[in-house]
Amino acid sequence: MPAPLPPDLAAALERLYAAMDADYAAVASACGFACRGCEETCCRSRFEHRTWIEFLYLRQALAGLPGDRRDALRARAREVLAARRRDAAASPACPLLEADRCLLYAARPMICRLHGVPHRFTLPDGTPREGPGCAAFHRRVPGPCGERLDRTPHYTALARLEAECRRRLGIPQGLRRSIAAMLAAEAV
Ligand code: SF4
């Protein structure tokens, strides 16, 4: 397991998260959308996160919880993984979801921050891409909104931070891990 995240990298990630949140809020506000009272929370979707820096930041936030809470979360994470092994189509909630709230909201990873509003981004070769909002967005905002969240600067900045994190901590391989797998596998 890599060493803890250096404080300057944690601070840089916090600044990036704040920029993501601000851009998301601007698009949501322009479209008249609020991610509240959702019927099909995206916290039930399967997603594997790709950066060590976000994992280490989340681990740091987890370490701030009391030991019995961490034990309970790890047990819940193992249940989530077991449910997915039993039924590939199962969609158990993320183990950090409790009473419709994210237990570590301030430390949630990038995709949890950016999902929901229509977006666009540009691939490194210059190819433009667009994606829709979540189903709840398009139900609540049925007409064209015109605004799209440009994920490109956020993807680029996170990739830079991830490269710096791996270089400084000597992490040779990339990461591909769900929140449940992060919690279940690691001594947090
Ligand atoms: S980390 Fe939080 S926001 Fe992301 S899927 Fe889990 S509960 Fe939802």
Ligand code: SF4
């Ligand atoms: S982003 Fe969309 S799917 Fe996810 S919780 Fe918000 S409204 Fe629901």
